[in-house]
Amino acid sequence: MILSGELIHSGTENLKDEIRKIIPSCRMLEEEPMAKHTSFRIGGPASALVICNDEAELAEVLKKCSSSDNAEYMIIGNGSNFLVADEGYPGIMIKLGGSFDSVAIERENEDGSVDVRAGAAKLLSGTSAFLTEHGLAGMEFASGIPGSVGGAVFMNAGAYGGEMKDAVISVRLMRPDGSEIIELSSEEMEFGYRHSAVEESGLIVLSALLRLRRDDPDEIAARVRELQDRRNSKQPVNFPSAGSTFKRPVGGYAAALIDEAGLKGYSRGGAKVSEKHAGFVINTGGATAEDVLEVMRHVRRAVYDNSGIMLEPEVRLINCEL
Ligand SMILES: Cc1cc2nc3c(=O)[nH]c(=O)nc-3n(C[C@H](O)[C@H](O)[C@H](O)COP(=O)(O)OP(=O)(O)OC[C@H]3O[C@@H](n4cnc5c(N)ncnc54)[C@H](O)[C@@H]3O)c2cc1C
Incomplete structure (x- = not known):
């Protein structure tokens, strides 16, 4: 029996062969660590990170991606609102460059x-x-x-x-x-x-x-x-992060709710609720995606217990969940 992971893998390998015909190898980075492309400095490898330099190239790549069975793709900008799983992303990350x-x-x-x-x-x-x-x-x-x-x-x-x-x-x-x-x-x-x-x-x-x-x-x-x-003066700009971890809930501010629940400084592994701004989870060094997720899960539970408000993530969770 073929496992779905294997199916995705073979679908992605076939897709990569197709993309190689469109994009020069210097702009198709295989098994590329996403930690190098995210402001959190966290995340395992994408099967490939493909840089498209103009609309014609992007259209060709998208045509291949969307017609390929069993392969995923997504767009990454500057990666400043991304948390990518430690296992990485099994598909194609498309980044825009050149004329864009x-x-x-x-x-x-x-x-x-x-x-x-x-x-x-x-x-x-x-x-x-x-x-x-x-x-x-x-x-x-x-x-x-x-x-x-x-x-x-x-x-x-x-x-x-x-x-x-x-x-x-x-x-x-x-x-x-x-x-x-x-x-x-x-x-x-x-x-x-x-x-x-x-x-x-x-x-x-x-x-x-x-x-x-x-x-x-x-x-x-x-x-x-x-x-x-x-x-x-207000934000922990000297540490890698993805900015505000949670969205502002109706009728309140995430940072205030997190502070009121006594969570400033709460940490797990290398991930910590910033003492400077409780709305930010920061990477104090060597944090894994799982460390950040654990902190986020704890914060959500504690804030809910304290205020009855369930915070929703603002950071985009890629191949991982709360
Ligand atoms: C220190 C710090 C401070 C921040 N302060 C703020 C702030 O004050 N206000 C605020 O709103 N945010 C803030 N952020 C969060 C982040 O910078 C914003 O959400 C920003 O808009 C994300 O842009 P990006 O290019 O990095 O997108 P990414 O993080 O790369 O992607 C975000 C989402 O956009 C999609 N996307 C990216 N490019 C495209 C495209 N061309 N077409 C279609 N979809 C696309 C991605 O697929 C993803 O779903 C902060 C982050 C950090 C690290």
């Missing part, structure tokens, strides 16, 4: 606003630097979020009162089978708290069109610096 790592002014509007197209692989920090240099305001809130534009759109990332949906006017996306490219308006993206329509549809973000307003570059830079200072 771009940002440019697309048009100046009559009302004085300016539309900028940012590629999915562009980091928010780099996007922010570009906008500051060009005197374009409206994305300062995102400057310190360590994600890519693609991941930030997927998550509707937000901070300090702003979120992606405030700036995004439309998103260019590819169907998960690579068959078509579509552009969805901000409304069609159904942005909600740390959520967008991409989550259910499996669409791949190629780029986002952002609407900004003109402002003095020095004032924008000052606002970015102020938010960065606030971040550095």
